[in-house]
Amino acid sequence: AQSVAQPEDQVNVAEGNPLTVKCTYSVSGNPYLFWYVQYPNRGLQFLLKYITGDNLVKGSYGFEAEFNKSQTSFHLKKPSALVSDSALYFCAVRGLNYGGSQGNLIFGKGTKLSVKP
């Protein structure tokens, strides 16, 4: 079964420090992976996606993610965190075109990122 896991409910980082939000996945075949961010009382905003090619994917707001096939991971990173990065972050994997998932995105449970001044 396709699934995605975000092992940390919350990540706390000091402003200016690097941040990592973890995501691992389980898929059949090549994974299509996504990161979204959600600010309070808002919908989700797309940050970046991995389809194929370079394992380091660059996205919006200075975020990047590293695809690691051997570790089945797709961790979100940023070299220097800002207080304004504080939000809820969701990792997602595209499900199969058949069966229950019908090509829809399967979301992780989310990780709350808190960046302190």
Added chain:
Amino acid sequence: EADIYQTPRYLVIGTGKKITLECSQTMGHDKMYWYQQDPGMELHLIHYSYGVNSTEKGDLSSESTVSRIRTEHFPLTLESARPSHTSQYLCASSEYISGRADEQFFGPGTRLTVL
């Protein structure tokens, strides 16, 4: 400007009322979705549609219904609201080309409270 809209943003309503949550997109997307999300929690897919006259149930069973009469419009209806329906409802859309992994674009959400 291409976007996805949801109205109302906030709704407080009494038990037993019929409600319709509106979702419209000007992105030209075929596929649309409804998610239910308790604040700060995970998303649950409740409905989706491949295009006009297509509606499918998602992973989470829901008493709500949807319709897709126009490509850009995907309303969600609750015939008789109950307190257990209190949640945030997010609408999203994406292109639909089989085998392609297109990102979903989300509306701002409707926060529903049923008293």
